[in-house]
Amino acid sequence: MLSLIAAELAIFTIFVVAYLxxxxxxxxxxxxKDVLELPIFATICLxxxxxxIHAAVxxxxxxxxxxxxxxxxxxxxxxxxxxxxxxxEWHHLIHDKGLTISTNLFGxxxxxxxxxxxxxxxVGLICIAVAMVLAALGKIKxxxxxRADVFSLYWHFVDAVWIVVFTVVxxxxx
Amino acid sequence: MATESIALTxxxxxxxxxxxxxxxxxxxxxxxxLGILYILYALVFLVIGGIEASIMRIQLIIPHNHFVSPxxxxxxxxxxxxxxxxxxxxxxLFGFGNYLIPLMIGARDMAFPRxxxxxxxxxxxxxxxxxxxxxxxxxxxxxxxxxxxxxxxYAPLTATIFSPGHSTDFWTLSLLVSGxxxxxxxxxxxxxxxxxxxxxxxxxxxxxxxxxxxxxxAMVLLAISPLTAAQIxxxxxxxxxxxxxxxxxxxxAVLWMHFFWIFGHPEVYVLVIPAFAFVSEIIPVFSRxxxxxxxxxVAATVAIGFVSLxxxxxxxxxxxxxxYANSFFALxxxxxxxxxxxxxxxxxxxxxxxxxxxxxxxLFCMAFLFQFLIAGLTGIMLSAAPFNWQLSASYFVxxxxxYVIVGSILFAIFGAFYYWFPKMSxxxxxxxxxxxxxxxxxxxxxxxxxxxxxxxxxxxxxxIYTYEPGLGWDVWNLICTIGVFFQIAGTLVFxxxxxxxxxxxxxxxxxPWDAWTLEWSTSSPPMEYNFAKIPVVKSRRPLWxxxxxxxPDWKYE
Numbered sequence: 093m094l095s096l097i098a099a100e101l102a103i104f105t106i107f108v109v110a111y112l113x114x115x116x117x118x119x120x121x122x123x124x125k126d127v128l129e130l131p132i133f134a135t136i137c138l139x140x141x142x143x144x145i146h147a148a149v150x151x152x153x154x155x156x157x158x159x160x161x162x163x164x165x166x167x168x169x170x171x172x173x174x175x176x177x178x179x180x181e182w183h184h185l186i187h188d189k190g191l192t193i194s195t196n197l198f199g200x201x202x203x204x205x206x207x208x209x210x211x212x213x214x215v216g217l218i219c220i221a222v223a224m225v226l227a228a229l230g231k232i233k234x235x236x237x238x239r240a241d242v243f244s245l246y247w248h249f250v251d252a253v254w255i256v257v258f259t260v261v262x263x264x265x266x
Numbered sequence: 267m268a269t270e271s272i273a274l275t276x277x278x279x280x281x282x283x284x285x286x287x288x289x290x291x292x293x294x295x296x297x298x299x300l301g302i303l304y305i306l307y308a309l310v311f312l313v314i315g316g317i318e319a320s321i322m323r324i325q326l327i328i329p330h331n332h333f334v335s336p337x338x339x340x341x342x343x344x345x346x347x348x349x350x351x352x353x354x355x356x357x358x359l360f361g362f363g364n365y366l367i368p369l370m371i372g373a374r375d376m377a378f379p380r381x382x383x384x385x386x387x388x389x390x391x392x393x394x395x396x397x398x399x400x401x402x403x404x405x406x407x408x409x410x411x412x413x414x415x416x417x418x419x420y421a422p423l424t425a426t427i428f429s430p431g432h433s434t435d436f437w438t439l440s441l442l443v444s445g446x447x448x449x450x451x452x453x454x455x456x457x458x459x460x461x462x463x464x465x466x467x468x469x470x471x472x473x474x475x476x477x478x479x480x481x482x483x484a485m486v487l488l489a490i491s492p493l494t495a496a497q498i499x500x501x502x503x504x505x506x507x508x509x510x511x512x513x514x515x516x517x518x519a520v521l522w523m524h525f526f527w528i529f530g531h532p533e534v535y536v537l538v539i540p541a542f543a544f545v546s547e548i549i550p551v552f553s554r555x556x557x558x559x560x561x562x563x564v565a566a567t568v569a570i571g572f573v574s575l576x577x578x579x580x581x582x583x584x585x586x587x588x589x590y591a592n593s594f595f596a597l598x599x600x601x602x603x604x605x606x607x608x609x610x611x612x613x614x615x616x617x618x619x620x621x622x623x624x625x626x627x628x629l630f631c632m633a634f635l636f637q638f639l640i641a642g643l644t645g646i647m648l649s650a651a652p653f654n655w656q657l658s659a660s661y662f663v664x665x666x667x668x669y670v671i672v673g674s675i676l677f678a679i680f681g682a683f684y685y686w687f688p689k690m691s692x693x694x695x696x697x698x699x700x701x702x703x704x705x706x707x708x709x710x711x712x713x714x715x716x717x718x719x720x721x722x723x724x725x726x727x728x729x730i731y732t733y734e735p736g737l738g739w740d741v742w743n744l745i746c747t748i749g750v751f752f753q754i755a756g757t758l759v760f761x762x763x764x765x766x767x768x769x770x771x772x773x774x775x776x777x778p779w780d781a782w783t784l785e786w787s788t789s790s791p792p793m794e795y796n797f798a799k800i801p802v803v804k805s806r807r808p809l810w811x812x813x814x815x816x817x818p819d820w821k822y823e
Contacts, residue, residue: 095453102491194507
């Protein structure tokens with residue numbers, strides 16, 4: 093999993109470099125300062141999901157499956173809220189502001205970087221949902237703690253990348 | 267110990283229906299079968315890529331030749347480059363890695379057998395996707411066409427206006443798919459080497475092949491991923507109208523160059539490090555001496571791994587970077603020469619005073635040493651930015667990198683082939699035919715690529731489909747093309763030898779070379795579980811310890 097994260101990190105690095113390189117190079121509007129708002133609520137949700145997944149994994153390691161289910165579900169809910177917020181933001185940008193991936197350079201880099209991250213969140217959520225179904229069927233026990241732990245590495249990575257994306261897109265890029 | 271062979275009833279001799287055999291191979295998760303699949307798959311593409319190269323050389327044999335049209339020529343060099351790098355060199359090296367690493371470190375399989383199969387099939391379908399462009403390139407109506415944008419596919423050539431139809435889409439997608447396969451294999455190799463070594467095998471006692479593949483896999487993670495990212499961007503540009511590499515909307519063509527070469531140059535080392543690995547295993551056995559300077563070899567490899575990640579823009583001196591960037595990349599490029607030179611000295615040190623045995627694998631390795639040295643020297647020449655301005659994109663560059671890829675990597679692969687063929691098939695190859703292959707290929711290689719430097723110095727650019735007579739290039743091009751026929755003859759001997767020996771060769775026994783690493787302690791070909799009992803090692807040459815209990819290595823290491 094650490095190797096996979098290294099590879100993913102390289103992919104994100106390339107996209108972030110492209111983003112930084114193209115900041116302020118758009119030839120036409122709309123520009124980021126006109127349309128972007130800080131997604132504070134979504135960020136809080138996603139970052140706190142790191143805490144809940146940690147709580148879930150340590151609960152499972154101690155053998156309390158019920159606590160695991162509760163925290164795991166909380167993680168899934170927080171991830172879903174984050175995705176929903178992203179969807180709302182994109183809907184606002186596309187529908188109200190007329191910004192799509194082909195409108196200008198800003199649209200290109202914004203949708204691809206945020207989209208790449210959202211794609212990773214989606215993959216993570218699918219994994220979480222599968223584990224949730226298994227847990228509901230009573231198939232998850234204490235000995236699966238290590239697997240959950242390995243998966244949580246991926247989730248933490250996705251959260252950490254969001255901090256970078258947030259900084260680049262909403263702080264530096266605006 | 268590891269040499270214990272247990273007599274189990276072998277399936278051999280009992281004929282099985284062809285359907286069952288095919289089903290076995292298609293659904294296998296055994297690292298040895300997957301390794302062989304990788305290698306066979308790569309050999310098929312080697313022949314295809316070779317045919318494409320031959321078509322180009324025949325076109326260039328005389329000025330104003332009309333063997334193929336300019337359009338076909340463009341497709342040929344694109345397909346030749348892409349095929350040889352992504353669907354020959356990478357899979358064949360992964361194949362050997364897959365086959366050998368678990369055997370060498372005393373493991374029963376790779377860490378993730380199913381991921382292994384998944385990666386292989388991704389790579390395989392990536393190759394099919396690329397070649398499907400010949401019939402589907404225009405979108406399944408009329409005559410198709412293959413990508414013709416060059417293997418590094420510079421923007422804006424890849425933009426939809428300049429590459430209409432789907433040929434470039436096939437190129438992008440096939441590299442995306444096979445790139446994900448490569449990342450999967452690299453993760454697998456890393457996890458296998460880190461987690462599955464047999465008892466006693468510390469990192470310092472691991473065979474060099476495993477060490478070098480470890481470094482290679484780490485590089486794959488850091489080098490292939492940028493290519494994957496760049497291909498995603500290119501797909502977004504082509505399918506969704508994004509503007510990453512669209513200069514009309516403020517995008518940058520130079521950014522694609524950077525992204526491509528951030529992948530492209532480490533890729534050379536991704537390919538050459540496993541070639542080093544083969545040489546580091548073969549030379550000691552045929553010199554009857556342990557490898558000279560083992561820790562230094564490991565350190566040099568790791569150093570190459572690090573430094574080669576920061577040399578990519580030496581492909582871009584003519585783009586017009588500032589003088590600081592030029593100096594930086596010239597210096598880092600020259601710096602790679604230092605650890606590489608250390609390696610060459612260590613191989614020579616291993617041979618020095620040894621009892622050399624000139625079997626085919628050793629011949630290929632010795633040719634490798636010489637040719638890799640020349641390739642390195644022309645590399646140092648090209649790393650000097652002003653010299654590069656003169657010769658960039660000329661036939662001198664083509665000659666240089668073919669010296670690396672054919673003269674070094676392919677020669678090492680052929681050596682590895684002959685060396686491990688007895689282990690994989692259980693039969694010996696024909697030594698006479700092997701020597702014929704070696705000499706024919708050596709002569710052909712030198713005729714083609716030695717003389718290719720000269721038209722480059724005389725100003726012949728690469729990728730031209732024809733040229734004017736009287737520029738002083740005619741005779742050199744003629745010689746280059748004649749060399750190709752020698753190489754074809756050599757390859758035919760190789761394939762013939764391979765097929766014949768596979769069915770009619772003499773049984774090889776477990777250890778035909780009197781070698782020292784663990785793969786030779788098990789049967790040839792090995793059982794599905796590799797080792798009846800997981801071996802325990804005490805030194806870098808476990809089989810030496812078993813064969814010479816009075817004078818074992820571990821007393822001295």
